[in-house]
Amino acid sequence: MATEIKVPALGESVTEGTIAEWLKQPGEAVAADEPIASLETDKVAVDVPSPVAGVMSEHRVSVGDTVEVGAVIAVIEEGATASAAPAPAPAATKADTPAPAASGEVPGAAQTMSPAVRRAVLEHGVDPSTIKGTGKDGRLTKEDVLAAAEAKKSGGTPAPAPAPAAAAAPAAPSGAGRNSERVKMTRMRQTIARRLKGAQDQAALLTTFNDCDMSAVMEARDKYKDLFAKKHDIRLGFMGFFAKAACLALKDVPAVNAYIDGDEIIYHDYVDISVAVSAPNGLVVPVIRDADKKGFARIEQDIADFGARAKAGTLTMEDMTGGTFTISNGGVFGSLMSTPIINPPQSAVLGLHRIEDRPVVRNGEIVIRPMMYLALSYDHRLIDGREAVTALKIIKEAIEDPTRMLIDL
Numbered sequence: 562m563a564t565e566i567k568v569p570a571l572g573e574s575v576t577e578g579t580i581a582e583w584l585k586q587p588g589e590a591v592a593a594d595e596p597i598a599s600l601e602t603d604k605v606a607v608d609v610p611s612p613v614a615g616v617m618s619e620h621r622v623s624v625g626d627t628v629e630v631g632a633v634i635a636v637i638e639e640g641a642t643a644s645a646a647p648a649p650a651p652a653a654t655k656a657d658t659p660a661p662a663a664s665g666e667v668p669g670a671a672q673t674m675s676p677a678v679r680r681a682v683l684e685h686g687v688d689p690s691t692i693k694g695t696g697k698d699g700r701l702t703k704e705d706v707l708a709a710a711e712a713k714k715s716g717g718t719p720a721p722a723p724a725p726a727a728a729a730a731p732a733a734p735s736g737a738g739r740n741s742e743r744v745k746m747t748r749m750r751q752t753i754a755r756r757l758k759g760a761q762d763q764a765a766l767l768t769t770f771n772d773c774d775m776s777a778v779m780e781a782r783d784k785y786k787d788l789f790a791k792k793h794d795i796r797l798g799f800m801g802f803f804a805k806a807a808c809l810a811l812k813d814v815p816a817v818n819a820y821i822d823g824d825e826i827i828y829h830d831y832v833d834i835s836v837a838v839s840a841p842n843g844l845v846v847p848v849i850r851d852a853d854k855k856g857f858a859r860i861e862q863d864i865a866d867f868g869a870r871a872k873a874g875t876l877t878m879e880d881m882t883g884g885t886f887t888i889s890n891g892g893v894f895g896s897l898m899s900t901p902i903i904n905p906p907q908s909a910v911l912g913l914h915r916i917e918d919r920p921v922v923r924n925g926e927i928v929i930r931p932m933m934y935l936a937l938s939y940d941h942r943l944i945d946g947r948e949a950v951t952a953l954k955i956i957k958e959a960i961e962d963p964t965r966m967l968i969d970l
Contacts, residue, residue: 564613566635568628571602575878577629578602579748585617591637598634601748605845605881606874615639625745685710696873704872753844760905765941768900769949773957775916775931778802781963793858799913800836800864801857803888805966806959807911808832808853810952811886816944817937817952818885820906826943835884835904836864840871846887846904847871847880888913898934908943911956912936 571578581601585591596608597617618636622628681703682689692709694701746754760766782797789797811818811832819828832853835846847867849860870876887904892915901912912935919932937953959965 562639563618564615564637564639565633566597566609566611566637568600568630568632568634569607569609570630571600571607571878575602575630577627578607580622580624580626580628580634581606581747582624583620584608585611585635587617587619589617591615591617597637600628602878605876605878606749607877609634611637613637613639681706681710685713687713702872756905757902760902763905764903764908766900766903766938767941767946767949768936768938769946769953770898770937771935771953771957773933773935774921774961775799775933776961777963778960779916779931789858793862795858795861795865797857798861798864800888800890801860802960802963802966803911803913803956804834804836804849804852804860805857806956807834807886807888809959809966810955812853813955814948814952816948817909817939819943820885820908821940821943822906829885831885833883833885835881835887835907836867837887837889838867838871840874840876845871845876845881846884847876848882848884850883887911892916892933899936901936901938903938903940908940909949909952910938911953912938 568578578600579602580598582599583597584599585595585597591597591611591614593612593614594610597611598609600607600609615637618638620635622632622634628634685706687706687709689701689706692701692705693699694705696702696705778799782799782802786797789795815828816826818832819826821827831851834849834852836849837844837846847870849855849863852860855863867876867880870880884904884907887901887907887910889901889910890913891899891901892913896914897917898914899912901910903910914934914936916931916933918929920927921930921932922928923930935953935957937949937956939949
């Protein structure tokens, strides 16, 4: 019996997505609840599972096509599991010995490898069957392949696949090797570009800066990190301190936690902090709900969970819906200073940067302190300069004297 596979509900206000990758090809066996396609929405990539076991009969749409919720994208023939297994066999038996080397694929691995992963396998000459995937359902990611290639290189074992590539290079005309590749922007990247440009066009963006002495926070972290990890089973990072410091500032300066809706201002009596997290397809901003009511441990646990799920591609639309204020930490990539762009409809974003020892004056003497530049970008239509500077100063003072966070100063 043929079963039509339809695009599932994708979350509130999301009506369509783009086929990013087919995980099952026609003729391949499909288990019940096994993902058959990866669907990319404006914010996240979601897998489309099969409701039945059988064999993939046909694809109704192609990679890159935009499909609406409820649209039929594939057909599966139920109860024909056994017939799918022999399908790849004829191709394997007909191929000559060089064919597997040319394809760079291992039987059984191709069905869970995206084009980017296959390309990385070919380029680095690694055996995908020997790599443990960290993606959803154990699928390989490009990062897994690159890590395996680096490990192979450091172990002194030459990679087999690059040799043919190197041999082919001299055959190219003199002056070749300057290649360009045209790649369609993913739906998520298009959305990021549109939202960021929209923020610049609509908001009156301005950034105020301050520098922050990280000595007290670093001393507190070094003193309690082992006890904290033992009790809460999570590492004590700096983001928890900044999230709690931001909560103090947003409570004292409500405009920084508000946003404009038409000709009205929406104020919030809660703090939902969006945390910018790097994901394979771009930057995502999952939300720490009620950050003002949570302790350090819960905030650090939320952040760690977001980071792991962003890497695995399992963040949901609900994870990234809402948010009243954003914290973006460019310091993990080495940034010294930046002017972050607000995340609409929010009105402000805090930018964190790298910590470095710098000479500063304390009590009339020049001393070396671990310093960080802080940047607060804000929508000047709603937030006055005095309010922005005050909010950033509160954050700075709370970080330089963490006791303030305990006694709500």
